[in-house]
Amino acid sequence: MKPETFPVADRLLAWYDRHRRDLPWRSAPGEPADPYRVWLSEIMLQQTTVPAAAPYFCAFTERWPRVEDLAAASLDEVLVAWAGLGYYARARNLHKCARAVAEAHGGRFPDTESGLLxxxxxxxxxxxxxxxxxxxxxxxxxxxNVERVVARLFAVEEPLPAVKPKLRALAATLTPRRRPGDYAQAMMDLGSGVCTPRRPKCMLCPLAEACAARAAGVADALPRKVAKADKPTRRGVAYWLTNPEGAVLLRRRAEDGLLGGMTEVPSTAWAEGAPPPESRWRGAAPAAAAWRPLPGIVRHTFSHFHLELGVVVARAGADWAAADGFWVPLDRLGDQALPSVMRKVVRHALAHV
Known part of the structure; x- marks a missing residue:
């Protein structure tokens, strides 16, 4: 049976009522959803898995249970709470959005797509x-998840990402007017637990009768994707500078661009090619000091490149003042908005110093 003539929504909703996931942001059956919790979870789940996002969601909603509470927080507080979740522009936009809802909408989210946009x-x-x-x-x-389900249901052979508009149009033909919220979550749950990227569990799928890819024996191969180019590797040197009291020098990144607004251990520019030679990294150091390279390399992968950082250490003199940065005691590093790559630098330095 073709998807167009199959009761997709009815079958999927009946399956969802029996197998829905218990997630911290999901309302109980029959209870209205909290727009704030829905919005917060959706922002966190962009580029992030459910297991990774769940503890952050619980921490945010315990600390800021309403959108007005989040709006009243400082950006620094939000960035510190977000640290480690990645894609930090989401945190900055999260804070801006919370303030817009609190200030321009009286703490109530618009209830239409156009208003939310x-x-x-x-x-x-x-x-x-x-x-x-x-x-x-x-x-x-x-x-x-929904793209994968739809690509298999209709046996769409064109590769991602160019086929996204077609998949969205096909998905729109299936969206019901009855229980659309439950249906949306059901599609996500189906893609997450049954119609998985590898070895889909077709025998458990409530839509198996209508799946054209299953009928053709190509479910495991769809959706097709254009091969990604290899990620380049960038390299640099991070400077672990401490003062006589043992505090470490940190600085804040520019608001725009990668890791915008986050706190970092100072470093050279990150560039492709060989690591910067000693003459260059010494010349770019935040202080004229007896810099000593530490053994090993800190490695981190971003969405579009790999990064390798060497770490050098030194002690600043008592009369040296930081012109570009601020001192943070070691026992207060956890209060800083350090992204994952900088947490790795901190762990590497502390393990060798």
Missing amino acids: DLPGVGAYTAAAVAAIAFDRPATVVDG
Whole structure:
């Protein structure tokens, strides 16, 4: 049976009622969803897995249970709480959006896709997800899980990412007007637990009868993807500078760009090619001191490049003042908005100094 003539929504909702995941941001059956919790979870889940996002979500909602509470927090507080979750522009936009909802909307999220799209940091996917899940609007919610389910249901052979508009259009033909929020979450759960990227569990799928890819024996191969180019490797040197009291020098990155607004251990520029020669990294050091390289390399991978950092250490003189940065005692490093790569630098330095 073709997907167009199969009762996709009815079958999927019946399956969801029996097998829905218990997630910290998901309301209980029959209870209305909290738009704030839905929005917060959707922002956190962008580029992040459920297991990684869940503890952050619980920490945020315990500390800031309402959108007005999050809006009243400082950006630094939000960045520190977000540290380690990655893609830090999300945290900055999260804070901007919370303030917009609190100040311009009286603490109430708009209940339509168009209204949600006017909020800072809310794109088409997030607007659709919040409209459907929080307000039961018949919005078409398409994430990676949904793309995979739809590509297999209709046996779409064209590769991602160019085929995304087609998959969204096909998904729209299936979106019901009844229980659209539950349907959106059901599609996500199906893609996460049954219609998995590898070895899909077709025998457990409530839509198996209608799946064209299963009928053709190609479910495991879809959706097809254009091969990604190899990530380049950038290299640099990080400077672990302490003062006579044992505090370490940190600085804040520019608001725009990679890791914008986050705190970091000072470093050279990150560039492709060989590591910077000693003459160059000594010349770029934040202080004229007896710098000593530590053994080993700190490695980290971003979405579009690999990074390798050497770490050098030195002690600043008592009369040296930081012109570009600030001193932080070692026991207060946990209070800083250090991204994952800088936490690695800190661990590496502390392990060798």
